[in-house]
Amino acid sequence: AQSVTQLGSHVSVSEGALVLLRCNYSSSVPPYLFWYVQYPNQGLQLLLKYTSAATLVKGINGFEAEFKKSETSFHLTKPSAHMSDAAEYFCAVRKGGSNYKLTFGKGTLLTVNP
Amino acid sequence: EAGVTQFPSHSVIEKGQTVTLRCDPISGHDNLYWYRRVMGKEIKFLLHFVKESKQDESGMPNNRFLAERTGGTYSTLKVQPAELEDSGVYFCASSPDSYVQETQYFGPGTRLLVL
Numbered sequence: 001a002q003s004v005t006q007l008g009s010h011v012s013v014s015e016g017a018l019v020l021l022r023c024n025y026s027s028s029v030p031p032y033l034f035w036y037v038q039y040p041n042q043g044l045q046l047l048l049k050y051t052s053a054a055t056l057v058k059g060i061n062g063f064e065a066e067f068k069k070s071e072t073s074f075h076l077t078k079p080s081a082h083m084s085d086a087a088e089y090f091c092a093v094r095k096g097g098s099n100y101k102l103t104f105g106k107g108t109l110l111t112v113n114p
Numbered sequence: 115e116a117g118v119t120q121f122p123s124h125s126v127i128e129k130g131q132t133v134t135l136r137c138d139p140i141s142g143h144d145n146l147y148w149y150r151r152v153m154g155k156e157i158k159f160l161l162h163f164v165k166e167s168k169q170d171e172s173g174m175p176n177n178r179f180l181a182e183r184t185g186g187t188y189s190t191l192k193v194q195p196a197e198l199e200d201s202g203v204y205f206c207a208s209s210p211d212s213y214v215q216e217t218q219y220f221g222p223g224t225r226l227l228v229l
Contacts, residue, residue, distance in 0.1 A: 041222070043221045102147075104157040106155065
């Protein structure tokens with residue numbers, strides 16, 4: 001069975017500081033990995049996804065994530081936080097083959113302080 | 115292009131009542147998924163439709179939950195009778211194909227509170 005662990009249910013950073021949201025996965029087969037963001041009162045929006053084409057994936061709004069197979073990690077980063085980045089972030093994994101469902105982590109709430 | 119829409123946005127019902135949630139996927143998307151997030155827990159998969167057929171319903175909690183997608187367009191998720199533990203946010207998502215790297219587009223969710 002595959003699973004996703006997001007370390008830290010709540011992360012607080014200052015505006016302009018580095019954002020680092022951690023995600024570790026377990027999967028018996030090469031996974032496909034996703035980061036979604038949920039802004040208040042909105043649905044989940046895809047930030048970026050890893051599909052084995054490149055280990056460093058760039059997404060929207062200046063976010064990027066690096067797939068590290070040896071560490072089974074897919075951490076999300078942004079060099080400089082903006083107030084508008086305050087939201088809840090979800091890491092998700094999807095196994096290859098015919099398994100279409102996403103398995104999510106518990107989410108990390110990002111707070112950005114002025 | 116309109117995104118995934120869900121109705122209602124909020125629902126408050128009493129234990130034992132029936133509630134029906136509706137999801138309208140993005141036009142042309144054959145694949146439709148239902149997920150649920152119970153408070154404090156992760157978002158969990160409920161089921162997957164390909165057009166009007168149930169491809170995978172392994173995440174449905176029990177037989178009080180019934181999902182349909184007549185005609186392969188919109189879908190409904192009925193909870194009958196509702197229990198306290200059914201409270202949570204129900205998300206619907208859709209995608210044009212079922213490839214493993216395909217993006218699933220999510221709706222805003224329906225917040226269900228069972229009292």
